[in-house]
Structure formats: C-alpha cells, structure tokens
Amino acid sequence: MRTRGQTVHPGAWWLWALSLGTAATRTTNPLLLALLVSASAYVVATHGTDTPAARAYPAFAKLALAVLLVRLLFAVALGSPVPGTHTLLTLPEVPLPHWAQGIRLGGQVTAEALVFAAYDGLKLATLLVCVGAANALASPARLLKSLPGALYETGVAVVVALTFAPHLIADVQRLRAARRLRGRPDRGLRGLLQVGLPVLEGALERSVALAAAMEARGYGRTAVVPARIRRTTAALTLGGLLGVCAGTYGLLTAEGGTYGVPLLLAGAVAALAGLRLGGRRSLRTRYRPDPWDVRAWLVTGSGAAVAALLGLASARDPEALHPGVVPLVAPTLPLWPAAAILLALLPAFAVRKDPPDPKEPS
Numbered sequence: 001m002r003t004r005g006q007t008v009h010p011g012a013w014w015l016w017a018l019s020l021g022t023a024a025t026r027t028t029n030p031l032l033l034a035l036l037v038s039a040s041a042y043v044v045a046t047h048g049t050d051t052p053a054a055r056a057y058p059a060f061a062k063l064a065l066a067v068l069l070v071r072l073l074f075a076v077a078l079g080s081p082v083p084g085t086h087t088l089l090t091l092p093e094v095p096l097p098h099w100a101q102g103i104r105l106g107g108q109v110t111a112e113a114l115v116f117a118a119y120d121g122l123k124l125a126t127l128l129v130c131v132g133a134a135n136a137l138a139s140p141a142r143l144l145k146s147l148p149g150a151l152y153e154t155g156v157a158v159v160v161a162l163t164f165a166p167h168l169i170a171d172v173q174r175l176r177a178a179r180r181l182r183g184r185p186d187r188g189l190r191g192l193l194q195v196g197l198p199v200l201e202g203a204l205e206r207s208v209a210l211a212a213a214m215e216a217r218g219y220g221r222t223a224v225v226p227a228r229i230r231r232t233t234a235a236l237t238l239g240g241l242l243g244v245c246a247g248t249y250g251l252l253t254a255e256g257g258t259y260g261v262p263l264l265l266a267g268a269v270a271a272l273a274g275l276r277l278g279g280r281r282s283l284r285t286r287y288r289p290d291p292w293d294v295r296a297w298l299v300t301g302s303g304a305a306v307a308a309l310l311g312l313a314s315a316r317d318p319e320a321l322h323p324g325v326v327p328l329v330a331p332t333l334p335l336w337p338a339a340a341i342l343l344a345l346l347p348a349f350a351v352r353k354d355p356p357d358p359k360e361p362s
Contacts, residue, residue: 010138017134019303060132071121084110236274243267
C-alpha cells in the first residue's frame with residue numbers, strides 16, 4: 001500500500017514537465033528539442049504510472065507527430081512568409097481576390113519554408129509531449145488535492161478536462177481489444193462507428209456519475225465569510241495579478257529592468273495571500289495529503305534549472321539555439337545547453353519510482 005512518505009508530490013512532476021515545455025519555447029534547434037523529448041520520454045519510461053492518463057502518453061506522442069505534419073502541410077499548401085531560393089516543387093497557384101492579399105494557395109515550395117515550418121512545428125510538438133509526460137508521471141486527481149481552497153472549483157474543472165482524453169483513449173483501446181477477441185473488425189469506417197457509439201455512451205455515463213458524486217459530496221458549498229474578508233481577498237488577488245502582469249511586462253522590456261522584478265515579487269506575494277484568504281470559503285479537508293519533501297524539490301529544481309539555463313543560452317547565443325533558415329545552415333548541437341537539458345534526467349536516477357496504488361483507477 002502506498003504511504004505518505006513514499007510518493008513524490010504530483011505538483012513537482014507537473015512543474016518539472018512544464019519547465020521542460022518552457023525550455024522548449026526558448027529554442028528552435030531540432031537537436032535540442034529532440035533531446036528534450038528524449039529526456040522526458042526516458043523519465044516517463046522509468047517513473048510512469050499504470051493509469052489511464054499514463055497509458056495515454058503514446059497518444060500525446062502521436063498527436064505531436066500529427067501537429068508537425070499538419071504544420072508542414074500548411075507550409076506547402078498556404079505558403080510561408082520566409083523567402084527562399086531552393087525551390088523543391090511548384091504547385092498550381094489558385095488566384096485569390098484582392099482582399100485576400102498576403103495569402104496564397106499553391107505556388108513555389110522552397111526548402112527554406114519547409115525547414116522553418118519543421119522547426120516551428122517541432123517546438124509545438126515538444127510542448128505536447130511534455131504535457132503528456134506530466135499526465136503520465138502524476139495523476140491530475142492527486143494534484144487536485146494539493147490546490148489551495150480558493151482554486152478548488154477551478155481545479156476540478158481543469159482536472160475533469162485533463163482526464164477526459166486519457167479516459168476516452170482507454171475506452172477506445174479496451175473496446176477495440178474486446179472486438180478483436182470476438183473476431184470482429186475494429187478498423188475502418190464500420191469499426192469506427194461500432195466502437196465510437198459505446199465510447200460516447202460510456203463518456204455520458206461517466207459524466208452523470210461524476211455529477212452525482214459531486215452533488216453527494218456537497219460540491220460548491222461555501223462557508224460564511226465576513227464582507228471585510230471578501231473585499232480584502234478580492235483586492236489582494238486582483239492587485240497581485242496586476243502586479244504580476246506589470247512585472248512580467250517590465251522584464252520583457254528594456255526600460256523595465258529596474259522595476260520588473262520588485263513588481264513581480266510583490267504581485268506574487270499579494271496573489272498568494274489573496275488565495276490563502278480565499279481558501280476560507282472552501283469547506284473541505286485533505287485525506288492523506290502528499291508531502292512536499294526533498295525529492296519534490298529535486299524534481300522541481302531539475303526542471304527549473306533546464307528552463308533557466310536554456311533561457312540564459314537563448315539570450316547569450318541566439319544563433320546556436322535558433323539556427324537560421326535564410327540562408328540554410330545545418331543545425332549544430334551547442335554543448336552546454338545540451339548538458340543543461342541532461343539535468344532533466346536527474347529524477348530518473350535520484351528519485352525512486354512511486355509504488356502502485358491499489359485505489360488508483362486503471
């Protein structure tokens with residue numbers, strides 16, 4: 001049986017995966033992006049759980065590949081703003097009215113445009129793989145228990161949305177396996193229709209059961225809070241969010257370097273204070289909460305280090321992290337950014353895998 005001291009906090013895994021996704025936004029180098037995907041896949045292989053969310057990781061990988069292919073298809077069919085001199089093929093161009101200037105259908109397809117689209121699509125594909133890794137490493141239901149009381153209702157909606165696709169994929173796999181055992185077709189249009197209807201029926205039944213369970217547990221009930229506390233909570237939360245936005249804007253501009261960090265920190269503190277006060281309205285308790293221990297700090301720190309070092313490398317050596325396409329140059333593997341990405345593998349060796357939970361749905 002799983003005990004409180006044996007599991008890594010689910011928030012640590014999510015922060016680790018989101019940090020890798022943040023690092024992916026700082027580069028278009030396909031070698032570094034492939035290294036990020038490989039690191040996340042290795043950690044999933046060593047620490048992934050046996051839940052519907054974890055089994056949906058291959059589906060996220062397939063979705064990432066589909067996104068990459070669609071991005072390339074759009075570059076071929078709709079053209080690209082990137083100029084190029086290496087023409088690969090010329091498609092028949094469809095004339096468009098004058099109000100559609102800037103858009104073209106068909107025409108020349110250049111190598112520069114395809115490479116630019118591949119870099120752009122690979123970045124988005126890496127983000128999807130990182131989100132899939134977060135689902136595979138930590139159950140969203142466990143993460144919900146750790147949210148502040150003020151975010152509980154929003155967290156429930158987010159968790160339901162995050163678990164919809166994994167459960168849907170698990171239902172499809174289960175029904176297709178059952179049809180194969182019965183000697184019935186599970187592919188093609190006929191198989192899709194005969195599998196899709198039971199999946200839709202199961203999703204509706206699961207939604208009704210979830211609504212009944214939420215109503216039975218008193219979802220949405222709130223405690224009576226004095227008006228003064230409510231006004232203070234609203235002021236702190238709104239002011240904190242405005243401070244975070246202003247501080248972030250200051251960090252992104254050259255003129256705001258002096259006031260960006262203080263505003264960001266002050267806004268974050270005010271927002272956290274508002275969330276803590278807002279949690280008084282939520283009447284709920286936590287059963288066996290997941291502890292935030294040294295292993296959680298290790299997992300979170302390894303991901304944050306990758307994001308910070310990739311951001312620093314992007315500022316200091318943008319050419320290595322963003323290989324040019326005009327003119328075409330072969331991407332190179334920068335050594336110290338690649339070494340920084342290898343820090344993402346630290347949880348695979350320094351953190352013990354969570355034992356299976358018999359109560360976890362499979």
